[in-house]
Amino acid sequence: MAQRVAASDGGTKRSSSSRVRVAVRLRPYMCKPDEKGEGPCVRGLDSQNLEIINWRNATETVKYHFDVFHGEQTSQQEVFLASVKPILPHILNGQNASVFAYGPTGAGKTHTMLGSSEQPGVIPRAVCEVFKLVKAKDVDEGWDYSIGMSYLEIYNEKVLDLLSPGSQDLPIREDKDKNILIPGLTHMAISSFSDYEKHFIPASLNRTTASTKLNQRSSRSHAILLIKVVRTQRALPHRQQTGKLYLVDLAGSEDNRRTGNQGIRLKESGAINLSLFTLSKVVDSLNAGTAVRVPYRDSKLTRLLQDSLGGSAHSVMITNIAPEYKYYFDTFSALNFAAKSKLIVNKPFTQETVAVPALPVKRPREDREAGGSGIEPQRQKKKTEQDGSSSSANFPSVSELSVMDRLISLEKLMMSCHENDRLNMLKDLAQYRREVQELKERQKEFESKALLLSQSAGEQENAKEPIFKNAAPLQRKQTNATKPIKQQAVVQPLKVSPLQPLQQVATVKQSVCVKKKLLSDQVEQLDGKENMIENAWESQLNRTLLEQSRQKILQILNTGSLKDLKGLQQIGDKKAKLILGWREIHGHFTRLEDLVKVEGMTEKRFSSFMKANIVSAMGK
Numbered sequence: 366m367a368q369r370v371a372a373s374d375g376g377t378k379r380s381s382s383s384r385v386r387v388a389v390r391l392r393p394y395m396c397k398p399d400e401k402g403e404g405p406c407v408r409g410l411d412s413q414n415l416e417i418i419n420w421r422n423a424t425e426t427v428k429y430h431f432d433v434f435h436g437e438q439t440s441q442q443e444v445f446l447a448s449v450k451p452i453l454p455h456i457l458n459g460q461n462a463s464v465f466a467y468g469p470t471g472a473g474k475t476h477t478m479l480g481s482s483e484q485p486g487v488i489p490r491a492v493c494e495v496f497k498l499v500k501a502k503d504v505d506e507g508w509d510y511s512i513g514m515s516y517l518e519i520y521n522e523k524v525l526d527l528l529s530p531g532s533q534d535l536p537i538r539e540d541k542d543k544n545i546l547i548p549g550l551t552h553m554a555i556s557s558f559s560d561y562e563k564h565f566i567p568a569s570l571n572r573t574t575a576s577t578k579l580n581q582r583s584s585r586s587h588a589i590l591l592i593k594v595v596r597t598q599r600a601l602p603h604r605q606q607t608g609k610l611y612l613v614d615l616a617g618s619e620d621n622r623r624t625g626n627q628g629i630r631l632k633e634s635g636a637i638n639l640s641l642f643t644l645s646k647v648v649d650s651l652n653a654g655t656a657v658r659v660p661y662r663d664s665k666l667t668r669l670l671q672d673s674l675g676g677s678a679h680s681v682m683i684t685n686i687a688p689e690y691k692y693y694f695d696t697f698s699a700l701n702f703a704a705k706s707k708l709i710v711n712k713p714f715t716q717e718t719v720a721v722p723a724l725p726v727k728r729p730r731e732d733r734e735a736g737g738s739g740i741e742p743q744r745q746k747k748k749t750e751q752d753g754s755s756s757s758a759n760f761p762s763v764s765e766l767s768v769m770d771r772l773i774s775l776e777k778l779m780m781s782c783h784e785n786d787r788l789n790m791l792k793d794l795a796q797y798r799r800e801v802q803e804l805k806e807r808q809k810e811f812e813s814k815a816l817l818l819s820q821s822a823g824e825q826e827n828a829k830e831p832i833f834k835n836a837a838p839l840q841r842k843q844t845n846a847t848k849p850i851k852q853q854a855v856v857q858p859l860k861v862s863p864l865q866p867l868q869q870v871a872t873v874k875q876s877v878c879v880k881k882k883l884l885s886d887q888v889e890q891l892d893g894k895e896n897m898i899e900n901a902w903e904s905q906l907n908r909t910l911l912e913q914s915r916q917k918i919l920q921i922l923n924t925g926s927l928k929d930l931k932g933l934q935q936i937g938d939k940k941a942k943l944i945l946g947w948r949e950i951h952g953h954f955t956r957l958e959d960l961v962k963v964e965g966m967t968e969k970r971f972s973s974f975m976k977a978n979i980v981s982a983m984g985k
């Protein structure tokens with residue numbers, strides 16, 4: 366009687382579960398000579414952690430933790446040893462395993478999976494290892510092993526047999542025991558690594574690739590190599606166990622504004638993105654628990670991977686990412702996808718049947734897949750899980766999810782943006798970086814001016830000391846020993862100067878420029894005065910009113926809608942969105958000065974923002 370047994374080697378029952386291991390591999394920086402090198406936007410921290418610049422605020426990074434992080438220098442051998450080799454022994458025990466490479470186009474999936482003759486990737490190394498493992502098996506254990514391979518691609522939602530080019534779209538079927546089958550798919554028995562190479566190398570050339578703007582030889586299909594290991598007990602009752610290894614090189618997720626895809630490439634891209642989107646939905650559903658319908662059937666890819674993801678397999682996902690800025694959003698969403706996948710818990714089990722050598726009963730359509738070798742299990746039945754735990758029981762606790770939730774919601778927000786918005790945000794980022802650079806240059810100019818001034822007008826400066834002692838000199842040097850440098854551009858209210866009647870300010874409150882002019886009466890001898898009076902101006906105001914105004918502004922920053930934020934002085938649409946984004950990630954602004962943490966809000970801008978808004982708030 367056919368059985369599906371939760372078992373480890375030799376049929377010993379086993380109830381442990383294994384989750385999808387997630388590795389991230391960062392490929393080396395590859396800047397074309399005609400491109401302006403901007404440096405990487407993502408970098409590794411250690412063997413498990415990495416960080417990527419926060420697109421909402423370039424002064425911050427978002428950190429991720431994975432099972433393994435492979436940096437730019439990691440060799441093919443190291444990737445294989447750390448991420449793939451450990452799962453291979455399972456397929457000799459009748460369990461399934463899968464390794465798939467996911468990531469944006471051009472990020473290194475094919476390099477990782479296939480590699481080159483000089484740097485062979487996961488696929489050749491894994492096949493070689495399977496042969497080694499079989500060879501190392503003790504003959505006295507009483508099992509015979511046979512190995513076979515199939516190789517297919519999913520191109521434009523069609524399943525094509527790479528070992529038999531020219532074949533038609535093949536159907537994907539599921540038998541009553543939930544095994545995924547592809548009737549008509551070529552299955553070659555292989556007895557050595559060179560035997561495998563003999564079939565695989567020419568078949569790889571059949572894979573659909575094309576040149577896009579981002580990758581000269583971009584994979585336009587998902588390629589899946591299936592290695593099947595069947596072991597049969599020599600003695601009665603001739604138990605048979607079948608283990609499958611799926612090695613999957615997914616096509617890259619694509620942003621067609623950047624790939625420059627048109628016509629047929631665009632259609633391919635649509636199919637690629639759709640299947641990857643479904644893959645992401647499958648991952649979401651699996652994370653949500655067993656009660657939710659997992660949409661495996663929504664794409665050929667997920668249908669085929671059904672027993673590799675959330676099913677019976679030991680799975681490893683290698684997420685390939687690229688360090689260049691132009692990949693930023695793809696990298697960000699690939700990382701979020703990978704982070705979600707990390708939550709999936711698989712339940713490994715052993716596929717076991719009892720062989721009846723005298724009367725092999727096989728459905729004719731399955732013959733080809735089994736290579737006609739009599740190795741395909743005749744019937745398989747699920748054994749009730751002994752431990753009684755559902756896969757959802759293995760999910761992380763709610764508290765573990767909170768950080769993830771925020772990242773995912775951030776991603777959702779980003780992904781829900783209209784495409785134009787995304788593009789605009791990218792432009793904004795670039796613009797802000799330019800502005801920061803310009804400001805730095807201007808600051809240098811001011812600094813040298815201020816230096817000259819301080820030399821030529823030393824006496825005048827001394828005379829003005831009461832007014833300037835809290836002001837922020839351009840060179841950001843401390844004028845007060847107790848005041849930290851960083852704080853100098855931040856408003857330091859209510860400390861020094863005696864209060865001035867509010868009316869004095871009220872007469873000028875409608876315009877910051879006019880107010881500056883009044884104050885500048887006291888400092889008119891000096892150039893660069895705008896910066897010199899940064900902090901002094903607040904000391905002219907009524908303390909209580911000032912505090913109330915600050916609270917009002919803080920409240921709007923923390924609770925205001927996009928419209929409310931835009932109602933603030935000097936806050937346009939872009940800045941309002943950046944503030945909302947900051948709030949989403951960090952929660953509340955504890956103090957107004959936190960505003961400088963928002964992308965593009967320099968200390969000088971903040972100071973100017975404060976002046977304008979306090980004056981405006983007081984006028985209301």
Ligand SMILES: Nc1ncnc2c1ncn2[C@@H]1O[C@H](COP(=O)(O)OP(=O)(O)OP(=O)(O)O)[C@@H](O)[C@H]1O
Pocket residue numbers: 391392393437468469470471472473474475476477580582583584585615616617618685
């Ligand atoms: N770790 C690496 N070390 C050196 N070169 C790499 C590495 N990863 C990728 N590359 C190089 O980067 C280029 C793009 O890689 P590859 O074709 O593997 O990307 P891909 O993710 O498979 O893209 P697509 O989805 O478009 O097929 C290739 O020239 C490849 O040799």
